[in-house]
Amino acid sequence: MKIKILLLLLFIVNLVKAQITEKITIPSGVVYLYADDKTNEKVKKSLTESLQNATNYDILGDNLMIGPTLWKQFKNIEILHSIPDNVTFHIDEMEVEGKVSRKLDDSKKIWNEFKKEISGNYQIRKANEDELKYYWSTISFDIEEPLFILQTENHRYILNFLKKNQKLLWLDEFPYKNSYNNPIDKGTYTTEGTIKTYKNGNEVYVTDKGNKETKLEKVIFLTGDSELKANSSIEDIKSVIDKTNKIFDNLFKDSKSEGKIMVQFELGVKKNDIQFAVKDDLDLEIMKEFEKRVNEEKYPHSKKDTIKFQLIYKVNAYNDNE
The missing domain is CATH 3.30.500 (Murine Class I Major Histocompatibility Complex, H2-DB; Chain A, domain 1)
Structure with a gap:
Protein backbone atom coordinates (compact mmCIF):
# COMPACT_ATOMS: atom_id res chain seq x y z
CA MET A 1 0.00 0.00 0.00
CA LYS A 2 2.83 2.38 0.90
CA ILE A 3 4.57 1.60 -2.40
CA LYS A 4 1.39 2.39 -4.36
CA ILE A 5 0.96 5.71 -2.53
CA LEU A 6 4.60 6.60 -3.17
CA LEU A 7 4.28 5.81 -6.88
CA LEU A 8 1.11 7.90 -7.06
CA LEU A 9 2.87 10.85 -5.41
CA LEU A 10 5.81 10.55 -7.80
CA PHE A 11 3.39 10.50 -10.74
CA ILE A 12 1.65 13.65 -9.47
CA VAL A 13 4.99 15.43 -8.94
CA ASN A 14 6.16 14.53 -12.45
CA LEU A 15 2.83 15.65 -13.90
CA VAL A 16 3.11 19.02 -12.14
CA LYS A 17 6.69 19.44 -13.36
CA ALA A 18 5.60 18.73 -16.93
CA GLN A 19 3.01 21.49 -16.72
CA ILE A 20 5.29 24.13 -15.17
CA THR A 21 5.80 27.12 -17.42
CA GLU A 22 8.33 29.94 -17.36
CA LYS A 23 6.76 33.00 -15.74
CA ILE A 24 7.38 36.58 -16.86
CA THR A 25 6.45 40.04 -15.56
CA ILE A 26 3.05 41.07 -16.92
CA PRO A 27 2.31 44.82 -17.14
CA SER A 28 -0.72 46.12 -15.28
CA GLY A 29 -3.90 45.89 -17.35
CA VAL A 30 -2.53 43.30 -19.78
CA VAL A 31 -4.27 39.92 -19.97
CA TYR A 32 -1.67 37.21 -20.59
CA LEU A 33 -2.43 33.50 -20.83
CA TYR A 34 0.41 31.01 -20.43
CA ALA A 35 1.02 27.80 -22.33
CA ASP A 36 2.98 24.94 -20.78
CA ASP A 37 6.69 24.62 -21.48
CA LYS A 38 6.20 21.54 -23.63
CA THR A 39 3.98 23.46 -26.06
CA ASN A 40 6.28 26.49 -26.10
CA GLU A 41 9.38 24.39 -26.74
CA LYS A 42 7.67 22.53 -29.57
CA VAL A 43 6.73 25.78 -31.30
CA LYS A 44 10.17 27.25 -30.65
CA LYS A 45 11.76 24.23 -32.33
CA SER A 46 9.42 24.52 -35.34
CA LEU A 47 10.21 28.23 -35.61
CA THR A 48 13.95 27.57 -35.58
CA GLU A 49 13.63 24.88 -38.24
CA SER A 50 11.57 27.18 -40.47
CA LEU A 51 14.16 29.94 -40.14
CA GLN A 52 16.98 27.59 -41.08
CA ASN A 53 15.25 25.76 -43.93
CA ALA A 54 14.25 27.74 -47.03
CA THR A 55 11.46 25.32 -47.97
CA ASN A 56 10.02 24.75 -44.48
CA TYR A 57 6.69 26.54 -44.02
CA ASP A 58 5.24 24.27 -41.34
CA ILE A 59 4.55 27.17 -38.96
CA LEU A 60 2.36 29.00 -41.50
CA GLY A 61 -1.37 28.81 -42.07
CA ASP A 62 -3.73 30.65 -44.40
CA ASN A 63 -4.13 33.66 -42.09
CA LEU A 64 -1.24 35.85 -40.98
CA MET A 65 -1.43 39.36 -39.56
CA ILE A 66 1.42 41.85 -40.04
CA GLY A 67 1.54 44.48 -37.29
CA PRO A 68 1.99 48.21 -37.95
CA THR A 69 5.69 48.62 -37.20
CA LEU A 70 6.83 45.75 -39.42
CA TRP A 71 4.35 46.64 -42.17
CA LYS A 72 5.70 50.20 -42.26
CA GLN A 73 8.96 48.62 -43.40
CA PHE A 74 7.48 45.86 -45.59
CA LYS A 75 4.82 47.85 -47.44
CA ASN A 76 7.32 49.08 -50.02
CA ILE A 77 8.41 45.55 -50.99
CA GLU A 78 7.07 45.01 -54.50
CA ILE A 79 6.32 41.30 -54.21
CA LEU A 80 3.97 42.00 -51.28
CA HIS A 81 1.88 44.54 -53.21
CA SER A 82 -0.27 41.74 -54.63
CA ILE A 83 -1.56 40.78 -51.16
CA PRO A 84 -5.02 42.40 -51.18
CA ASP A 85 -6.14 43.09 -47.62
CA ASN A 86 -4.94 46.02 -45.53
CA VAL A 87 -6.02 46.49 -41.93
CA THR A 88 -6.21 49.59 -39.74
CA PHE A 89 -4.91 49.56 -36.17
CA HIS A 90 -6.09 52.09 -33.60
CA ILE A 91 -3.12 52.89 -31.36
CA ASP A 92 -2.89 55.84 -28.95
CA GLU A 93 -5.85 57.52 -30.69
CA MET A 94 -4.14 57.13 -34.07
CA GLU A 95 -4.91 55.03 -37.11
CA VAL A 96 -1.97 53.11 -38.56
CA GLU A 97 -1.82 50.59 -41.36
CA GLY A 98 -1.08 46.87 -41.26
CA LYS A 99 -1.61 43.88 -43.52
CA VAL A 100 -3.48 40.58 -43.30
CA SER A 101 -2.76 37.52 -45.44
CA ARG A 102 -5.65 35.14 -46.07
CA LYS A 103 -3.87 32.67 -48.35
CA LEU A 104 -1.00 30.33 -47.60
CA ASP A 105 0.89 31.45 -50.70
CA ASP A 106 0.71 35.06 -49.51
CA SER A 107 1.84 34.05 -46.03
CA LYS A 108 4.83 32.33 -47.63
CA LYS A 109 5.76 35.54 -49.48
CA ILE A 110 5.72 37.46 -46.21
CA TRP A 111 7.73 34.80 -44.40
CA ASN A 112 10.35 34.71 -47.13
CA GLU A 113 10.84 38.47 -46.82
CA PHE A 114 10.95 38.21 -43.05
CA LYS A 115 13.69 35.57 -43.14
CA LYS A 116 15.84 37.96 -45.17
CA GLU A 117 15.84 40.24 -42.11
CA ILE A 118 17.27 37.52 -39.86
CA SER A 119 21.02 37.42 -40.32
CA GLY A 120 23.79 36.59 -37.90
CA ASN A 121 23.07 35.47 -34.36
CA TYR A 122 19.59 35.70 -32.91
CA GLN A 123 17.80 34.76 -29.72
CA ILE A 124 14.27 33.41 -29.28
CA ARG A 125 12.85 34.33 -25.87
CA LYS A 126 9.73 35.42 -24.03
CA ALA A 127 8.58 39.05 -24.13
CA ASN A 128 9.48 41.69 -21.55
CA GLU A 129 7.17 44.36 -20.12
CA ASP A 130 7.81 47.02 -22.78
CA GLU A 131 7.28 44.54 -25.61
CA LEU A 132 4.04 43.30 -24.05
CA LYS A 133 2.74 46.84 -23.58
CA TYR A 134 3.37 47.63 -27.24
CA TYR A 135 1.78 44.40 -28.47
CA TRP A 136 -1.21 44.90 -26.17
CA SER A 137 -1.73 48.39 -27.65
CA THR A 138 -2.06 46.93 -31.16
CA ILE A 139 -4.50 44.07 -30.56
CA SER A 140 -8.12 43.64 -29.51
CA PHE A 141 -7.82 40.21 -27.87
CA ASP A 142 -6.07 38.62 -24.90
CA ILE A 143 -2.41 37.73 -25.33
CA GLU A 144 -1.99 33.97 -25.34
CA GLU A 145 1.17 31.93 -25.63
CA PRO A 146 3.04 30.67 -27.58
CA LEU A 147 4.43 34.19 -27.91
CA PHE A 148 8.09 34.81 -28.66
CA ILE A 149 10.48 37.66 -29.29
CA LEU A 150 13.04 36.96 -31.99
CA GLN A 151 15.88 39.29 -31.08
CA THR A 152 18.73 40.16 -33.44
CA GLU A 153 21.48 42.70 -32.88
CA ASN A 154 19.28 45.65 -33.89
CA HIS A 155 15.70 44.35 -34.01
CA ARG A 156 13.08 42.68 -31.84
CA TYR A 157 10.37 40.82 -33.72
CA ILE A 158 7.08 39.69 -32.15
CA LEU A 159 5.73 36.28 -33.16
CA ASN A 160 2.44 35.04 -31.71
CA PHE A 161 1.21 31.54 -32.52
CA LEU A 162 -2.22 29.96 -32.20
CA LYS A 163 -2.17 27.46 -29.36
CA LYS A 164 -4.63 25.04 -30.97
CA ASN A 165 -2.71 24.39 -34.19
CA GLN A 166 0.61 26.15 -33.44
CA LYS A 167 0.48 28.22 -36.63
CA LEU A 168 1.89 31.74 -36.76
CA LEU A 169 -0.93 34.25 -36.22
CA TRP A 170 0.85 37.58 -35.75
CA LEU A 171 4.15 38.99 -36.95
CA ASP A 172 5.38 42.45 -36.00
CA GLU A 173 8.42 44.36 -34.83
CA PHE A 174 8.77 46.09 -31.49
CA PRO A 175 9.66 49.76 -32.16
CA TYR A 176 12.97 49.36 -30.41
CA LYS A 177 15.05 52.51 -30.10
CA ASN A 178 17.96 52.35 -27.69
Missing part, protein backbone atom coordinates in the same frame (compact mmCIF):
# COMPACT_ATOMS: atom_id res chain seq x y z
CA SER A 179 19.86 55.39 -28.94
CA TYR A 180 19.01 59.04 -29.46
CA ASN A 181 21.09 61.64 -31.27
CA ASN A 182 20.60 64.84 -29.31
CA PRO A 183 20.67 67.92 -31.57
CA ILE A 184 21.32 70.24 -28.61
CA ASP A 185 24.48 68.80 -27.08
CA LYS A 186 25.39 66.66 -30.13
CA GLY A 187 25.61 63.63 -27.87
CA THR A 188 24.28 60.13 -28.49
CA TYR A 189 22.26 58.70 -25.61
CA THR A 190 21.96 54.94 -25.25
CA THR A 191 20.08 52.66 -22.90
CA GLU A 192 19.89 48.93 -22.24
CA GLY A 193 16.13 49.22 -22.66
CA THR A 194 14.46 51.60 -25.08
CA ILE A 195 14.32 55.40 -25.29
CA LYS A 196 10.85 56.32 -24.03
CA THR A 197 8.62 59.02 -25.47
CA TYR A 198 5.51 60.38 -23.76
CA LYS A 199 2.48 62.17 -25.18
CA ASN A 200 -0.43 63.48 -23.11
CA GLY A 201 1.12 61.80 -20.08
CA ASN A 202 1.22 58.34 -21.65
CA GLU A 203 4.07 56.35 -23.13
CA VAL A 204 3.68 56.07 -26.91
CA TYR A 205 5.23 53.60 -29.32
CA VAL A 206 3.86 54.80 -32.64
CA THR A 207 3.49 58.34 -33.93
CA ASP A 208 1.64 59.66 -36.93
CA LYS A 209 1.63 62.99 -38.74
CA GLY A 210 -1.17 64.29 -36.54
CA ASN A 211 -2.71 67.72 -37.04
CA LYS A 212 -1.03 70.96 -37.95
CA GLU A 213 -1.27 72.83 -34.67
CA THR A 214 0.56 74.70 -31.91
CA LYS A 215 1.11 72.65 -28.75
CA LEU A 216 3.45 70.41 -26.78
CA GLU A 217 4.15 67.48 -29.08
CA LYS A 218 6.02 65.08 -26.81
CA VAL A 219 8.39 64.61 -23.89
CA ILE A 220 11.63 62.65 -24.29
CA PHE A 221 13.41 61.39 -21.17
CA LEU A 222 17.19 61.15 -21.46
CA THR A 223 17.50 59.76 -17.94
CA GLY A 224 16.50 56.19 -17.13
CA ASP A 225 13.43 55.25 -15.09
CA SER A 226 15.34 54.25 -11.96
CA GLU A 227 17.39 57.47 -11.97
CA LEU A 228 14.25 59.55 -12.49
CA LYS A 229 12.47 57.90 -9.57
CA ALA A 230 15.50 58.30 -7.30
CA ASN A 231 16.09 61.96 -8.09
CA SER A 232 12.72 63.51 -8.92
CA SER A 233 8.98 62.94 -8.73
CA ILE A 234 5.96 62.96 -11.00
CA GLU A 235 4.85 66.18 -9.32
CA ASP A 236 8.17 67.92 -10.03
CA ILE A 237 8.27 66.82 -13.67
CA LYS A 238 4.65 67.90 -14.11
CA SER A 239 5.49 71.26 -12.56
CA VAL A 240 8.25 71.84 -15.12
CA ILE A 241 5.97 70.87 -18.00
CA ASP A 242 3.00 72.94 -16.78
CA LYS A 243 5.06 76.09 -16.20
CA THR A 244 6.77 75.83 -19.59
CA ASN A 245 3.49 75.06 -21.36
CA LYS A 246 1.94 78.19 -19.88
CA ILE A 247 4.77 80.37 -21.20
CA PHE A 248 4.67 78.67 -24.60
CA ASP A 249 0.89 79.00 -24.98
CA ASN A 250 0.96 82.65 -23.97
CA LEU A 251 3.60 83.56 -26.56
CA PHE A 252 2.99 81.25 -29.51
CA LYS A 253 -0.78 80.66 -29.57
CA ASP A 254 -1.33 83.38 -32.21
CA SER A 255 1.96 82.97 -34.05
CA LYS A 256 1.74 82.62 -37.84
CA SER A 257 5.21 81.13 -38.21
CA GLU A 258 5.89 77.39 -38.51
CA GLY A 259 8.48 75.25 -36.81
CA LYS A 260 9.62 73.23 -33.82
CA ILE A 261 11.12 74.16 -30.45
CA MET A 262 13.18 71.83 -28.29
CA VAL A 263 13.68 72.76 -24.65
CA GLN A 264 16.17 70.63 -22.75
CA PHE A 265 16.03 70.63 -18.96
CA GLU A 266 18.95 69.40 -16.91
CA LEU A 267 17.82 69.54 -13.29
CA GLY A 268 20.63 69.49 -10.75
CA VAL A 269 20.82 69.63 -6.96
CA LYS A 270 21.86 73.30 -6.84
CA LYS A 271 21.62 74.49 -10.43
CA ASN A 272 19.32 73.84 -13.37
CA ASP A 273 20.61 74.13 -16.92
CA ILE A 274 18.15 74.92 -19.74
CA GLN A 275 19.05 74.82 -23.43
CA PHE A 276 17.02 75.59 -26.53
CA ALA A 277 16.99 74.60 -30.19
CA VAL A 278 14.69 75.66 -33.02
CA LYS A 279 13.82 74.22 -36.40
CA ASP A 280 12.27 75.79 -39.50
CA ASP A 281 10.81 79.31 -39.78
CA LEU A 282 9.99 80.46 -36.25
CA ASP A 283 9.50 84.07 -35.16
CA LEU A 284 12.87 84.68 -33.50
CA GLU A 285 11.66 87.72 -31.55
CA ILE A 286 8.98 85.60 -29.87
CA MET A 287 11.54 82.85 -29.37
CA LYS A 288 13.88 85.30 -27.65
CA GLU A 289 11.12 86.28 -25.23
CA PHE A 290 10.26 82.60 -24.69
CA GLU A 291 13.85 81.81 -23.69
CA LYS A 292 13.91 84.82 -21.36
CA ARG A 293 10.74 83.83 -19.51
CA VAL A 294 11.68 80.16 -19.23
CA ASN A 295 15.09 81.08 -17.81
CA GLU A 296 13.44 83.42 -15.29
CA GLU A 297 11.02 80.73 -14.09
CA LYS A 298 11.71 78.84 -10.85
CA TYR A 299 11.87 75.10 -11.48
CA PRO A 300 12.41 72.27 -8.95
CA HIS A 301 15.84 70.72 -8.46
CA SER A 302 16.89 67.08 -8.42
CA LYS A 303 17.42 65.26 -5.13
CA LYS A 304 20.94 64.01 -5.80
CA ASP A 305 22.01 63.23 -9.36
CA THR A 306 21.22 65.31 -12.44
CA ILE A 307 18.21 64.32 -14.55
CA LYS A 308 17.67 65.34 -18.15
CA PHE A 309 14.61 65.49 -20.41
CA GLN A 310 13.30 67.43 -23.40
CA LEU A 311 10.03 69.12 -24.26
CA ILE A 312 9.30 69.20 -27.99
CA TYR A 313 6.85 71.89 -29.11
CA LYS A 314 5.32 72.33 -32.54
CA VAL A 315 4.20 75.71 -33.87
CA ASN A 316 1.69 75.43 -36.72
CA ALA A 317 3.38 72.14 -37.55
CA TYR A 318 2.77 68.40 -37.79
CA ASN A 319 4.23 65.69 -35.56
CA ASP A 320 7.61 64.17 -36.29
CA ASN A 321 6.59 60.84 -37.79
CA GLU A 322 9.49 58.51 -36.99
Whole structure:
Protein backbone atom coordinates (compact mmCIF):
# COMPACT_ATOMS: atom_id res chain seq x y z
CA MET A 1 0.00 0.00 0.00
CA LYS A 2 2.83 2.38 0.90
CA ILE A 3 4.57 1.60 -2.40
CA LYS A 4 1.39 2.39 -4.36
CA ILE A 5 0.96 5.71 -2.53
CA LEU A 6 4.60 6.60 -3.17
CA LEU A 7 4.28 5.81 -6.88
CA LEU A 8 1.11 7.90 -7.06
CA LEU A 9 2.87 10.85 -5.41
CA LEU A 10 5.81 10.55 -7.80
CA PHE A 11 3.39 10.50 -10.74
CA ILE A 12 1.65 13.65 -9.47
CA VAL A 13 4.99 15.43 -8.94
CA ASN A 14 6.16 14.53 -12.45
CA LEU A 15 2.83 15.65 -13.90
CA VAL A 16 3.11 19.02 -12.14
CA LYS A 17 6.69 19.44 -13.36
CA ALA A 18 5.60 18.73 -16.93
CA GLN A 19 3.01 21.49 -16.72
CA ILE A 20 5.29 24.13 -15.17
CA THR A 21 5.80 27.12 -17.42
CA GLU A 22 8.33 29.94 -17.36
CA LYS A 23 6.76 33.00 -15.74
CA ILE A 24 7.38 36.58 -16.86
CA THR A 25 6.45 40.04 -15.56
CA ILE A 26 3.05 41.07 -16.92
CA PRO A 27 2.31 44.82 -17.14
CA SER A 28 -0.72 46.12 -15.28
CA GLY A 29 -3.90 45.89 -17.35
CA VAL A 30 -2.53 43.30 -19.78
CA VAL A 31 -4.27 39.92 -19.97
CA TYR A 32 -1.67 37.21 -20.59
CA LEU A 33 -2.43 33.50 -20.83
CA TYR A 34 0.41 31.01 -20.43
CA ALA A 35 1.02 27.80 -22.33
CA ASP A 36 2.98 24.94 -20.78
CA ASP A 37 6.69 24.62 -21.48
CA LYS A 38 6.20 21.54 -23.63
CA THR A 39 3.98 23.46 -26.06
CA ASN A 40 6.28 26.49 -26.10
CA GLU A 41 9.38 24.39 -26.74
CA LYS A 42 7.67 22.53 -29.57
CA VAL A 43 6.73 25.78 -31.30
CA LYS A 44 10.17 27.25 -30.65
CA LYS A 45 11.76 24.23 -32.33
CA SER A 46 9.42 24.52 -35.34
CA LEU A 47 10.21 28.23 -35.61
CA THR A 48 13.95 27.57 -35.58
CA GLU A 49 13.63 24.88 -38.24
CA SER A 50 11.57 27.18 -40.47
CA LEU A 51 14.16 29.94 -40.14
CA GLN A 52 16.98 27.59 -41.08
CA ASN A 53 15.25 25.76 -43.93
CA ALA A 54 14.25 27.74 -47.03
CA THR A 55 11.46 25.32 -47.97
CA ASN A 56 10.02 24.75 -44.48
CA TYR A 57 6.69 26.54 -44.02
CA ASP A 58 5.24 24.27 -41.34
CA ILE A 59 4.55 27.17 -38.96
CA LEU A 60 2.36 29.00 -41.50
CA GLY A 61 -1.37 28.81 -42.07
CA ASP A 62 -3.73 30.65 -44.40
CA ASN A 63 -4.13 33.66 -42.09
CA LEU A 64 -1.24 35.85 -40.98
CA MET A 65 -1.43 39.36 -39.56
CA ILE A 66 1.42 41.85 -40.04
CA GLY A 67 1.54 44.48 -37.29
CA PRO A 68 1.99 48.21 -37.95
CA THR A 69 5.69 48.62 -37.20
CA LEU A 70 6.83 45.75 -39.42
CA TRP A 71 4.35 46.64 -42.17
CA LYS A 72 5.70 50.20 -42.26
CA GLN A 73 8.96 48.62 -43.40
CA PHE A 74 7.48 45.86 -45.59
CA LYS A 75 4.82 47.85 -47.44
CA ASN A 76 7.32 49.08 -50.02
CA ILE A 77 8.41 45.55 -50.99
CA GLU A 78 7.07 45.01 -54.50
CA ILE A 79 6.32 41.30 -54.21
CA LEU A 80 3.97 42.00 -51.28
CA HIS A 81 1.88 44.54 -53.21
CA SER A 82 -0.27 41.74 -54.63
CA ILE A 83 -1.56 40.78 -51.16
CA PRO A 84 -5.02 42.40 -51.18
CA ASP A 85 -6.14 43.09 -47.62
CA ASN A 86 -4.94 46.02 -45.53
CA VAL A 87 -6.02 46.49 -41.93
CA THR A 88 -6.21 49.59 -39.74
CA PHE A 89 -4.91 49.56 -36.17
CA HIS A 90 -6.09 52.09 -33.60
CA ILE A 91 -3.12 52.89 -31.36
CA ASP A 92 -2.89 55.84 -28.95
CA GLU A 93 -5.85 57.52 -30.69
CA MET A 94 -4.14 57.13 -34.07
CA GLU A 95 -4.91 55.03 -37.11
CA VAL A 96 -1.97 53.11 -38.56
CA GLU A 97 -1.82 50.59 -41.36
CA GLY A 98 -1.08 46.87 -41.26
CA LYS A 99 -1.61 43.88 -43.52
CA VAL A 100 -3.48 40.58 -43.30
CA SER A 101 -2.76 37.52 -45.44
CA ARG A 102 -5.65 35.14 -46.07
CA LYS A 103 -3.87 32.67 -48.35
CA LEU A 104 -1.00 30.33 -47.60
CA ASP A 105 0.89 31.45 -50.70
CA ASP A 106 0.71 35.06 -49.51
CA SER A 107 1.84 34.05 -46.03
CA LYS A 108 4.83 32.33 -47.63
CA LYS A 109 5.76 35.54 -49.48
CA ILE A 110 5.72 37.46 -46.21
CA TRP A 111 7.73 34.80 -44.40
CA ASN A 112 10.35 34.71 -47.13
CA GLU A 113 10.84 38.47 -46.82
CA PHE A 114 10.95 38.21 -43.05
CA LYS A 115 13.69 35.57 -43.14
CA LYS A 116 15.84 37.96 -45.17
CA GLU A 117 15.84 40.24 -42.11
CA ILE A 118 17.27 37.52 -39.86
CA SER A 119 21.02 37.42 -40.32
CA GLY A 120 23.79 36.59 -37.90
CA ASN A 121 23.07 35.47 -34.36
CA TYR A 122 19.59 35.70 -32.91
CA GLN A 123 17.80 34.76 -29.72
CA ILE A 124 14.27 33.41 -29.28
CA ARG A 125 12.85 34.33 -25.87
CA LYS A 126 9.73 35.42 -24.03
CA ALA A 127 8.58 39.05 -24.13
CA ASN A 128 9.48 41.69 -21.55
CA GLU A 129 7.17 44.36 -20.12
CA ASP A 130 7.81 47.02 -22.78
CA GLU A 131 7.28 44.54 -25.61
CA LEU A 132 4.04 43.30 -24.05
CA LYS A 133 2.74 46.84 -23.58
CA TYR A 134 3.37 47.63 -27.24
CA TYR A 135 1.78 44.40 -28.47
CA TRP A 136 -1.21 44.90 -26.17
CA SER A 137 -1.73 48.39 -27.65
CA THR A 138 -2.06 46.93 -31.16
CA ILE A 139 -4.50 44.07 -30.56
CA SER A 140 -8.12 43.64 -29.51
CA PHE A 141 -7.82 40.21 -27.87
CA ASP A 142 -6.07 38.62 -24.90
CA ILE A 143 -2.41 37.73 -25.33
CA GLU A 144 -1.99 33.97 -25.34
CA GLU A 145 1.17 31.93 -25.63
CA PRO A 146 3.04 30.67 -27.58
CA LEU A 147 4.43 34.19 -27.91
CA PHE A 148 8.09 34.81 -28.66
CA ILE A 149 10.48 37.66 -29.29
CA LEU A 150 13.04 36.96 -31.99
CA GLN A 151 15.88 39.29 -31.08
CA THR A 152 18.73 40.16 -33.44
CA GLU A 153 21.48 42.70 -32.88
CA ASN A 154 19.28 45.65 -33.89
CA HIS A 155 15.70 44.35 -34.01
CA ARG A 156 13.08 42.68 -31.84
CA TYR A 157 10.37 40.82 -33.72
CA ILE A 158 7.08 39.69 -32.15
CA LEU A 159 5.73 36.28 -33.16
CA ASN A 160 2.44 35.04 -31.71
CA PHE A 161 1.21 31.54 -32.52
CA LEU A 162 -2.22 29.96 -32.20
CA LYS A 163 -2.17 27.46 -29.36
CA LYS A 164 -4.63 25.04 -30.97
CA ASN A 165 -2.71 24.39 -34.19
CA GLN A 166 0.61 26.15 -33.44
CA LYS A 167 0.48 28.22 -36.63
CA LEU A 168 1.89 31.74 -36.76
CA LEU A 169 -0.93 34.25 -36.22
CA TRP A 170 0.85 37.58 -35.75
CA LEU A 171 4.15 38.99 -36.95
CA ASP A 172 5.38 42.45 -36.00
CA GLU A 173 8.42 44.36 -34.83
CA PHE A 174 8.77 46.09 -31.49
CA PRO A 175 9.66 49.76 -32.16
CA TYR A 176 12.97 49.36 -30.41
CA LYS A 177 15.05 52.51 -30.10
CA ASN A 178 17.96 52.35 -27.69
CA SER A 179 19.86 55.39 -28.94
CA TYR A 180 19.01 59.04 -29.46
CA ASN A 181 21.09 61.64 -31.27
CA ASN A 182 20.60 64.84 -29.31
CA PRO A 183 20.67 67.92 -31.57
CA ILE A 184 21.32 70.24 -28.61
CA ASP A 185 24.48 68.80 -27.08
CA LYS A 186 25.39 66.66 -30.13
CA GLY A 187 25.61 63.63 -27.87
CA THR A 188 24.28 60.13 -28.49
CA TYR A 189 22.26 58.70 -25.61
CA THR A 190 21.96 54.94 -25.25
CA THR A 191 20.08 52.66 -22.90
CA GLU A 192 19.89 48.93 -22.24
CA GLY A 193 16.13 49.22 -22.66
CA THR A 194 14.46 51.60 -25.08
CA ILE A 195 14.32 55.40 -25.29
CA LYS A 196 10.85 56.32 -24.03
CA THR A 197 8.62 59.02 -25.47
CA TYR A 198 5.51 60.38 -23.76
CA LYS A 199 2.48 62.17 -25.18
CA ASN A 200 -0.43 63.48 -23.11
CA GLY A 201 1.12 61.80 -20.08
CA ASN A 202 1.22 58.34 -21.65
CA GLU A 203 4.07 56.35 -23.13
CA VAL A 204 3.68 56.07 -26.91
CA TYR A 205 5.23 53.60 -29.32
CA VAL A 206 3.86 54.80 -32.64
CA THR A 207 3.49 58.34 -33.93
CA ASP A 208 1.64 59.66 -36.93
CA LYS A 209 1.63 62.99 -38.74
CA GLY A 210 -1.17 64.29 -36.54
CA ASN A 211 -2.71 67.72 -37.04
CA LYS A 212 -1.03 70.96 -37.95
CA GLU A 213 -1.27 72.83 -34.67
CA THR A 214 0.56 74.70 -31.91
CA LYS A 215 1.11 72.65 -28.75
CA LEU A 216 3.45 70.41 -26.78
CA GLU A 217 4.15 67.48 -29.08
CA LYS A 218 6.02 65.08 -26.81
CA VAL A 219 8.39 64.61 -23.89
CA ILE A 220 11.63 62.65 -24.29
CA PHE A 221 13.41 61.39 -21.17
CA LEU A 222 17.19 61.15 -21.46
CA THR A 223 17.50 59.76 -17.94
CA GLY A 224 16.50 56.19 -17.13
CA ASP A 225 13.43 55.25 -15.09
CA SER A 226 15.34 54.25 -11.96
CA GLU A 227 17.39 57.47 -11.97
CA LEU A 228 14.25 59.55 -12.49
CA LYS A 229 12.47 57.90 -9.57
CA ALA A 230 15.50 58.30 -7.30
CA ASN A 231 16.09 61.96 -8.09
CA SER A 232 12.72 63.51 -8.92
CA SER A 233 8.98 62.94 -8.73
CA ILE A 234 5.96 62.96 -11.00
CA GLU A 235 4.85 66.18 -9.32
CA ASP A 236 8.17 67.92 -10.03
CA ILE A 237 8.27 66.82 -13.67
CA LYS A 238 4.65 67.90 -14.11
CA SER A 239 5.49 71.26 -12.56
CA VAL A 240 8.25 71.84 -15.12
CA ILE A 241 5.97 70.87 -18.00
CA ASP A 242 3.00 72.94 -16.78
CA LYS A 243 5.06 76.09 -16.20
CA THR A 244 6.77 75.83 -19.59
CA ASN A 245 3.49 75.06 -21.36
CA LYS A 246 1.94 78.19 -19.88
CA ILE A 247 4.77 80.37 -21.20
CA PHE A 248 4.67 78.67 -24.60
CA ASP A 249 0.89 79.00 -24.98
CA ASN A 250 0.96 82.65 -23.97
CA LEU A 251 3.60 83.56 -26.56
CA PHE A 252 2.99 81.25 -29.51
CA LYS A 253 -0.78 80.66 -29.57
CA ASP A 254 -1.33 83.38 -32.21
CA SER A 255 1.96 82.97 -34.05
CA LYS A 256 1.74 82.62 -37.84
CA SER A 257 5.21 81.13 -38.21
CA GLU A 258 5.89 77.39 -38.51
CA GLY A 259 8.48 75.25 -36.81
CA LYS A 260 9.62 73.23 -33.82
CA ILE A 261 11.12 74.16 -30.45
CA MET A 262 13.18 71.83 -28.29
CA VAL A 263 13.68 72.76 -24.65
CA GLN A 264 16.17 70.63 -22.75
CA PHE A 265 16.03 70.63 -18.96
CA GLU A 266 18.95 69.40 -16.91
CA LEU A 267 17.82 69.54 -13.29
CA GLY A 268 20.63 69.49 -10.75
CA VAL A 269 20.82 69.63 -6.96
CA LYS A 270 21.86 73.30 -6.84
CA LYS A 271 21.62 74.49 -10.43
CA ASN A 272 19.32 73.84 -13.37
CA ASP A 273 20.61 74.13 -16.92
CA ILE A 274 18.15 74.92 -19.74
CA GLN A 275 19.05 74.82 -23.43
CA PHE A 276 17.02 75.59 -26.53
CA ALA A 277 16.99 74.60 -30.19
CA VAL A 278 14.69 75.66 -33.02
CA LYS A 279 13.82 74.22 -36.40
CA ASP A 280 12.27 75.79 -39.50
CA ASP A 281 10.81 79.31 -39.78
CA LEU A 282 9.99 80.46 -36.25
CA ASP A 283 9.50 84.07 -35.16
CA LEU A 284 12.87 84.68 -33.50
CA GLU A 285 11.66 87.72 -31.55
CA ILE A 286 8.98 85.60 -29.87
CA MET A 287 11.54 82.85 -29.37
CA LYS A 288 13.88 85.30 -27.65
CA GLU A 289 11.12 86.28 -25.23
CA PHE A 290 10.26 82.60 -24.69
CA GLU A 291 13.85 81.81 -23.69
CA LYS A 292 13.91 84.82 -21.36
CA ARG A 293 10.74 83.83 -19.51
CA VAL A 294 11.68 80.16 -19.23
CA ASN A 295 15.09 81.08 -17.81
CA GLU A 296 13.44 83.42 -15.29
CA GLU A 297 11.02 80.73 -14.09
CA LYS A 298 11.71 78.84 -10.85
CA TYR A 299 11.87 75.10 -11.48
CA PRO A 300 12.41 72.27 -8.95
CA HIS A 301 15.84 70.72 -8.46
CA SER A 302 16.89 67.08 -8.42
CA LYS A 303 17.42 65.26 -5.13
CA LYS A 304 20.94 64.01 -5.80
CA ASP A 305 22.01 63.23 -9.36
CA THR A 306 21.22 65.31 -12.44
CA ILE A 307 18.21 64.32 -14.55
CA LYS A 308 17.67 65.34 -18.15
CA PHE A 309 14.61 65.49 -20.41
CA GLN A 310 13.30 67.43 -23.40
CA LEU A 311 10.03 69.12 -24.26
CA ILE A 312 9.30 69.20 -27.99
CA TYR A 313 6.85 71.89 -29.11
CA LYS A 314 5.32 72.33 -32.54
CA VAL A 315 4.20 75.71 -33.87
CA ASN A 316 1.69 75.43 -36.72
CA ALA A 317 3.38 72.14 -37.55
CA TYR A 318 2.77 68.40 -37.79
CA ASN A 319 4.23 65.69 -35.56
CA ASP A 320 7.61 64.17 -36.29
CA ASN A 321 6.59 60.84 -37.79
CA GLU A 322 9.49 58.51 -36.99
